[in-house]
Amino acid sequence: MGKKILFLTHLYPLPPNDGGKIVTFNTLKELVNFGHEIVLFSFYSKEKDDIENNHFNFKIEKYLFPVEYNNSYSGIIKNFFSNYPYNMEKYINIDMEKKILKYLDEEEVDLIYIDHLHMSYYGEKIKEKFPQKTLVLRQHNVESQIMKRASENSGNLIMKVFLKYQYRKLYKYEKNTVKFYDECFMITQEDLDLLKSMNKYARLSVLPAGVDLEKYKPINKKLVNRPTITFLGSMSWLPNIDGVTWFSEEILPDLIQEIPNLIFYIVGKNPPESIKKIQTKYPNNVIVTGFVDDERPYIASSDVFIVPLRIGGGMRIKILNALAMKKVIVSTKIGAEGIALSENSIFIANESDQFGETIKRILTNPKLSKIYEENGYQDVISKYSSKVILSQHALVLNNMSDASEVNL
Numbered sequence: 001m002g003k004k005i006l007f008l009t010h011l012y013p014l015p016p017n018d019g020g021k022i023v024t025f026n027t028l029k030e031l032v033n034f035g036h037e038i039v040l041f042s043f044y045s046k047e048k049d050d051i052e053n054n055h056f057n058f059k060i061e062k063y064l065f066p067v068e069y070n071n072s073y074s075g076i077i078k079n080f081f082s083n084y085p086y087n088m089e090k091y092i093n094i095d096m097e098k099k100i101l102k103y104l105d106e107e108e109v110d111l112i113y114i115d116h117l118h119m120s121y122y123g124e125k126i127k128e129k130f131p132q133k134t135l136v137l138r139q140h141n142v143e144s145q146i147m148k149r150a151s152e153n154s155g156n157l158i159m160k161v162f163l164k165y166q167y168r169k170l171y172k173y174e175k176n177t178v179k180f181y182d183e184c185f186m187i188t189q190e191d192l193d194l195l196k197s198m199n200k201y202a203r204l205s206v207l208p209a210g211v212d213l214e215k216y217k218p219i220n221k222k223l224v225n226r227p228t229i230t231f232l233g234s235m236s237w238l239p240n241i242d243g244v245t246w247f248s249e250e251i252l253p254d255l256i257q258e259i260p261n262l263i264f265y266i267v268g269k270n271p272p273e274s275i276k277k278i279q280t281k282y283p284n285n286v287i288v289t290g291f292v293d294d295e296r297p298y299i300a301s302s303d304v305f306i307v308p309l310r311i312g313g314g315m316r317i318k319i320l321n322a323l324a325m326k327k328v329i330v331s332t333k334i335g336a337e338g339i340a341l342s343e344n345s346i347f348i349a350n351e352s353d354q355f356g357e358t359i360k361r362i363l364t365n366p367k368l369s370k371i372y373e374e375n376g377y378q379d380v381i382s383k384y385s386s387k388v389i390l391s392q393h394a395l396v397l398n399n400m401s402d403a404s405e406v407n408l
Contacts, residue, residue: 002034002035002036002037002398003036003037003110003111003397003398004036004037004039004107004108004109004110004111005031005036005037005038005039005109005110005111005112005113005397006039006041006100006103006104006109006111006112006113007028007031007038007039007040007041007113007115008040008041008042008100008112008113008114008115008119008122008123009024009040009041009042009043009115009116009119010042010043010067010091010115010116010118010119011024011042011043011116012042012043012044012045012049012051012064013025013028013042014049014051014054014055014056015054015293017269017291017292017293017295018233018234018268018269019140019209019233019234019316019317019318020116020140022212022317022321023140023187023209023317024115026210026212026386026390027115027138027390027393028040028056028058028060029058029390030386030387030390030391030393030394031390031393031394031397032058032059032060033058033391033394034391034394034395034398035394035398036394036397036398037061038060038061039060039061039062039063039103039107039109040060040061040062040063041062041063041064041065041096041099041100041122042062042063042064042065043064043065043066043067043069043091043093043096044064044065044066044067045066045067045068045069046066048069048269048270051064063099063103065093065095065096065099067090067091067093068090069236070236071086071090075089075090076162083169084121084169084173085147085166085169085170085173086166086169087118087143087147087166087170088117088118088120088121088170088173091118091119091121092121096122097121097122097125100122100125100126101125101126101129104126104129104130104133109133110134111133111134111135111136111397111400112126112133112134112135112136113136113138113397114135114136114137114138114181115138115140116138116139116140117137117139117140117141117143117174117177118143120137120173120177120180123135123137123177123180123181124177124180127180134182134400135180135181135182136181136182136183136184136185136397136400137178137181137183137184137185138185138207139184139185139186139187139191139195139314140187140314141187141191141312141313141314142174142186142191142194142195142198142313142314143170143174143313144167144170144171144173144174144175144198145191145194145313146238146239146311146312146313147163147166147167147170147171148167148171149239149310149311149312149313149334150163150167150238150239150242150311151163151164151166151167152311153242153310153311171198174195174198175198175199176199178195178199178202178204179199179201179202181202181203182203182400183203183204183205183400184202184203184204184205185204185205185206185207185393186204186205186206186207187206187207187208187209187314187315187338188206188208188314188315188337188338188339189206189338190337190338191313191314191338192204192205192206207389207393208315208338208384208389209315209317209320209384209386209389210320210384210385210386210387210388210389210390211317211320211321211323211324211380211384211385211386212386212387213324213381213385213386213387215296216296216299216320216321216324216325217324217325218300218325218326218377219296219297219300219325220300221297221300221301222300222301223297223298223301224263224301226261226262226263227259227261227262227263227303227363228262228263228264228265228301228302228303228304229255229262229263229264229265229302229303229304229305229306229359230264230265230267230298230299230301230302230304230305230306231243231244231247231264231265231266231267231268231305231306231307231308232267232268232295232298232299232305232318232322233267233268233318234268234269234270235266235268235269235270235271235272235275235290236269236270236272238311239309239310239311239312240268240309241272241274241275242309242310242311243307243308243309243310243311243312243332243335244266244275244278244308245274245275246308246310246352247306247308247355248264248278248286250352251308251352251355251356251359252264252278252282252285252286254356255356255359255360256282256285258360259360259363262285263285263286263287264282264285264286264287265287265289265298265301265302266278266279266286266287266288266289267289267292267295267298268289268290268291269290269291270290270291271288271290275288276288296325299321299322299325299327300325300327302322302327302328303328303362303363303369304328304329304330304359304362304363305318305322305327305328305329305330306329306330306331306355306359307319307329307330307331307332307335307336308330308331308332308335308355309331309332309334309335310332310334311334312334312335312337313337314337314338315337315338315339316331316335316336316337316339319331319335319336319339319346320339320380320384323341323345323346323376323377323379323380324377324380324381326373326374326376326377327373327376328347328362328369328372328373328376329346329347329372329376330346330347330348330349330355330358330359330362331346331347331348331349332348332349332350332355333348333350336348339384340383341376341379342375342379343375344371344372344375345372345375345376345379346372346376347362347372
């Protein structure tokens, strides 16, 4: 039982410390547990990824290639003369392309798994040279939707024009590239419906994110004995920067005025200067941690776990993790997209006044908090076990025959 799978991803998934990495790591783990043999091709950052000391605790063959994840002005300028959107083009690496095609020439592989749209360039090259190979795409977001929302929410005219230009390129790319795949696994039904509206011929199904219930569970311990709000997420991702900035400018000042001993943790790697300045502005109330080895103590300390996203897409794995740790969550509608929860499991607030008032209610009403903690916990353990979801996914992959002809 099991197949040999060539697995391509642009984010080296160790350590699994943000949403995308967690989903990728859990997927790899469950595919191996099922009996699949995995050959991983991944990018990594020389500066930020410690590939020498971070190792998988399961058997996997891997080929790693360095990349510069950060955006560059020179790259952006050059991209004006390219048909590829910038956030896809920067992952085109000739050395990786040659190694992948050489590997497929010399080794028998049953299935190619493209993880994230950012690696679809290689999927296209593989399908062109090996049309009979089974090729699947795991979409973590509809990437063009994120770009569209970013352009709509930008207050900077130059940035708004640039993001709109990138959105148009990305929409065209995303719409066309899905035709190369025998199956595209979307993380939410909303994303599936959106991509289907972009390309009605795409072969799509839903594969939701899940939570590792062995890792994320209730912990009765706080870092500080103060009312605590926590935001968690990679601070190099535009939707997170936008959300934290909005919360800090529109909501936090009023909360501090009414609850002076409030503490707000901003937890996540690579915070830009604009985020670090929030702590400078509120030194007694805000802590910007940067990278942390283990985010669970910060989740456990939360009286309110916030997801103030105004742009974005896909599914927020951090919401599932926090629910599994019995935390009360306040999220925008966009932040909670794709997660099917029962009534009284999560608070949804889209406007700044509503968001702030909801937080105040939670902090002053322990009985209300207990209701949402318990309901959210029961919801997540019954619907979003990563092991159950990904074991079924591994079986689906095992039952996929060699690809039928794909109309290019």
